[in-house]
Amino acid sequence: QTGSDTGGAKSGETAGTPGKKMKVGVSIPAADHGWTAGIKYWAEQATKQNPDIEWVIQDAKEPNEQINGLENMKTQGVDALVILCTESAPITPIAEKLHDAGILIINVDRGFTKPVADVFIEGDNKAFGRKSAEFMVKKLGGKGKIAILEGIPSTVNTDRVSAAMAVFKANPGIQVVAQDSGMWNREKAEKVMQNMLVQNPQIDAVWASDDDMALGVETALKAAGRDKSIWILGGAGMKDIVKRVMDKDPMFPSDITYPPSMIGFGIQTAASMLRAGKDNTKKYTPRHVMIDVDLITPENAKDFYFPDSIY
Amino acid sequence: MKRTNILSEYGALLALVLLFIINVVTQGANFLQVENLRNMVSQNAAVGVIAVGMTLVIIAGGIDLSVGSLTALCGAASILLVNKFASSGMSPNMAILLSAIGAIAIGTLAGVINGVIISYGRVAAFVVTLGGLAGFRSIALVLGNGGEIRSQVPSLQDFGFGGLAIPFVKDRGGGPVLFYWSAIVFIAIALLAGFVLNRTRFGRYVIAVGANPKAAEYSAINIQTVRVAVYALLGGLVGLASVLVGAKMNSVGTGSVGLYYELDAIAAVVIGGTSLRGGKGRIWGTVVGVLLLTLISNMITANHIDTNWQGLVRGIVILVAVLIQRGRKENE
């Protein structure tokens, strides 16, 4: 019986009623590499800016842990949830149930496999792969030897890599001489690159698909004294890399944005929708917002440079 | 020199009760919602089922680090199977049933492989299953080529979130609160395993092999067979667990599902008072261990503990839980 009572008091329907402090859950993947750490950082920033709401931030190493966290948040009586999936499909069913239970669902970056989110703020990993690859092909003038560093085997990685490979395949001049996983980890990337370097006398560029790995690659190049002849394309807009692009560092001619700050936008959206009463705001809030991935160039770099961010 | 007192016997239970009380105090009504208590039992049902099997393996003097990866492998297989069966015009329920059997079979097979290499190959269980940890995950990734495998059978998810309605209780949405099948399976498996361990000949052999293989051998027990059997059993349970996970997620992320299950399962077993030296242990303790782990996560969410600090809290609570049981010399 207790269940339904307290439930009534906090249920989604009565959300927005003045005086009653609202509760929002933020569910994100655990910070096991730079980008996810950035997610956490921006989540904290954004929640701090909305003190009128009670925030619950929960990270998860794997889907089951995330599902459990979401279930717990429901019993905590949250009015809305901002979810960045560890994996899309596994989280979809629970998200659907929570949505049915009247909780406002904001889905960030990795989309559910069913349209169960009230607002979906999508990051486009395929575009990430495609655009970065296209830039690399262009910069190499359609021909050259490249090395590829993949991330932790996962949907995100698969989307990025396969999209990029498609582009490279379409350009016969481009020759992939080495490909291995750097686990989105600087240290691992450095080791892998070290091996690639001794195994390949000729490499023109490295497609690193993530800025953590890009830095690892750089370390390896420097150590092997080949930092002059090889340039790197990372990804996700880590502040250090953006700075290097801004400073016209030949090693980092460009970078691809995949801003972890998108979680902040999701959080802000949830906050403002709840304040105005979600059922009203739903009418004019777009259900699907696509966050474009941009090519960072020395010209536009300053717009993407946040020195005080941890990422 | 032995000192077996109530604490060393029921310390884990005490820890659970304490944590429960703490939660009641800090969360109040929220925590006592039937729905929340239901979640306590069901949330780690999969890990629970695995932990029960792990208990037998550990009592027999072994260990298995491959269960997490095997969950992903069996899970991937079960989803592929259920899709295949369904697309071949089989009734959804039939397809689910058969795919479940398939997953369990694959798990058992993997367990047998582990067991054979360990007992006949005479290789330390830790390494063999460490190989499995890497290998099984890899096969799963290949099956799902690095990504997730989605079920085309919607009713699979209905099973995942289906169960028996708890009488007189409604959830926030006003719907019935279901006691999930996963929880029921977990409880059933635990009871069964407890029975096997304490009431059957096989259970007795498991203890003997773990406690003193030589004595067991001199007593005409075929220790090899017993060893293989426990790993096979665990493998089968992992297969079962993978079905529970897959149903709940209506899919399997081959790179992510089952990560760290091995650590959670082993932690639950040891928290429950089963000695890693083998030769003694209790199933109910493992169940308590699983519930304890679930309770910790629940508490962390409820009390807005900063994600950075969560690991510390988790670590300390686990430590305290086992420290309460200190005094059992054999842990030395």
Place this chain on the structure above:
Amino acid sequence: MKRTNILSEYGALLALVLLFIINVVTQGANFLQVENLRNMVSQNAAVGVIAVGMTLVIIAGGIDLSVGSLTALCGAASILLVNKFASSGMSPNMAILLSAIGAIAIGTLAGVINGVIISYGRVAAFVVTLGGLAGFRSIALVLGNGGEIRSQVPSLQDFGFGGLAIPFVKDRGGGPVLFYWSAIVFIAIALLAGFVLNRTRFGRYVIAVGANPKAAEYSAINIQTVRVAVYALLGGLVGLASVLVGAKMNSVGTGSVGLYYELDAIAAVVIGGTSLRGGKGRIWGTVVGVLLLTLISNMITANHIDTNWQGLVRGIVILVAVLIQRGRKENE
């Protein structure tokens, strides 16, 4: 019933040689480059240093799952310290030295804590250090606020990639090929540990405690002290390793550094022929184990093995490496 043959003694070495030959065949000249061989030794120097310490802990009948997280913690601390010292106008080298000492001290302290809880608290090492695995990482995350801690002392990285020039050898860039300090530290530590284990009284006690704690106690050995000592030693080595990592990266990602080190280290130890039952083991074997693991990754990169398949390859090679050594009953 013991059967100690050449294989069980030098199986690991054999496996290493075999894998080496395979690489020579598949990669040819590339593989035999001095630079590449140099990398073999230095790439896992940090894990190597840890594995050497782990060998002692395992011989003493223990195990430590917290080393990976502890690496992150010590690393984070060392970077914070080096920045602090440097900003306080200390000479870079001095700052680096002091921060290294600080990291080692912290590691040792953590090791002592593990050891005390395990030996005096009489809690299974597996759980205690599982707590550490969660706890230390968490503290590291708090220090780095979940992200990366960067060194403001450029010369730190110079140290990370400094070393002794190997005579008569130039790399592709035409520069000298340096034998990195990290590799030198690794080798030095291994030799030292080998000496301690086989020639010193402490080493003998470590073996005795691992082989039969009770008999050791009855032989007037203070087993508690020995236990604490090995964990402290390992902790200190983890601190040292964290400095090597930090120097190479010139930063420490508190969430990512040291992930899975515990598994790599333990795998190396067991591949090297040290029994997880405790009471016997060899340092040189562990070194071989570490090199074997490095060789595997090198091979995987060289032969463009698909990411998804890598785990399987790794698992199988590890398994084969230990299967070669089978036949030692004590693994039962």
Place this chain on the structure above:
Amino acid sequence: MEFPAVRALDGVSIAFDEGEIHGVIGENGAGKSTLMKILSGVQQATSGTVKLNGEPIVLHGVKDALRKGIAMIHQELNLVDELMVYENIFLGRELTKRGILDRNKMIEETHTYLDQVHATFLPTAKVADLSIAGKQLVEIAKAVSVNASILIMDEPTAVLSEPESQSLFELILSLKARGTTVLYISHRLSEVCMICDKVTVLRDGVWVETRTAKDASPSDLARSMVGRELQDFYPPKVFTAHGEPVLSIQNVGGASLSVRQGEILGLAGLVGSGRTELAEALIGTRPIGIGKISLNGKEIRIHSPKDAMRRGIAYVSEDRKGLGLHLTLSVVQNVTLANLRAYGKIVSNLQKEKESALSWKSELDVRTGDMDAAALNMSGGNQQKVAIAKWLETKPRVLILDEPTRGVDVGAKREMYNLILRLAGEGMACIVISSELPEIIGLCHRVVVMREGKIMGELTSDEMTEEAVMHLATGVEAA
């Protein structure tokens, strides 16, 4: 039968007749256990055949041997400490009802088996809580419960005291009456003469002779064992005791006693009479409660064997396998372990270790090929010698020997007695815990008898008779 470096058995052929009690004797390392392990399927012979009722048979493992009706009580205990007595006795052949263990029936039957061996503990007692002797009784009960047609006993009485031994003999005779063939290994030659029909003597793995036991005297057997004349068994007592008590204890667990320099004090009692517990209290592995321990008049507190050793108190445990030795360590390492500091504060001088180990080898006549081989490859008796050497290494002022000659052959026993006497002569105080009365009486200057942890009385050398000791130990007039 060959082991690396050792030829344990060499062309031995023996015939065992149905329903006979056949003793097998020989020096430590003669190959008795190895032979029996072959007969019970534990080890496979490298050459030769085993015939059962004339049929040549091959034994694939213990299970097979049991099926063929051959059971064995091993020299070393092989019980599952974590399990209860009844569970151990039925291990491998549990009684079940519809697949479910029939606990009550097994306990019930266990009662009868335990009565046969006159054990005082319950079927539901945890084996870990039993004393060594108690465990031995369980082993015997277990072997009997199989009612095999051939029962092999490898030194079953080594850890038993008189009454248990007696009841064991009754048991053996009743088995014989049932037509069971019993192969009986023992170093207590008087027993052998008493209950065996035939005796086979082995020496260095070679068959020496098989003779009827009736017309043999212990000394005859001893002679053919060692291959030379042994003059009288117990060396003449020289009373070397002098001065004030070195060690004296006041009501430690209700027991008070003291021992003087150069004195050999016997500690007699039945199984479980608390002698080992008392000894363990003296080295700090058991709480001494309200008791007091004083060394040379000064009261001391001992918290660990290390304290005890520093104070010059050494204890050679009765539990050779569990507490006495590190079976996986080499003989050398075992000998020096307790006294390692003497070989270097930090770095240990391996050469010096080896030398002193070798000197002990010759001193105690340890029979083993390789001093660097693991101790577990040595025969039981030789292991015992190593365990003692390990403590003599520490040059203790007080030496406590718990069942010191357990499993030691006659020859070696004599040497050990001589050694103990010599050490006493050099001023060492010795406490000898023994369940072998002749040993107590033959060796000790004074004997203290215990029952249920309390001291029942004390006998001087000339008051010592088996009857007197038993009277105190059991509390009943020996009939």
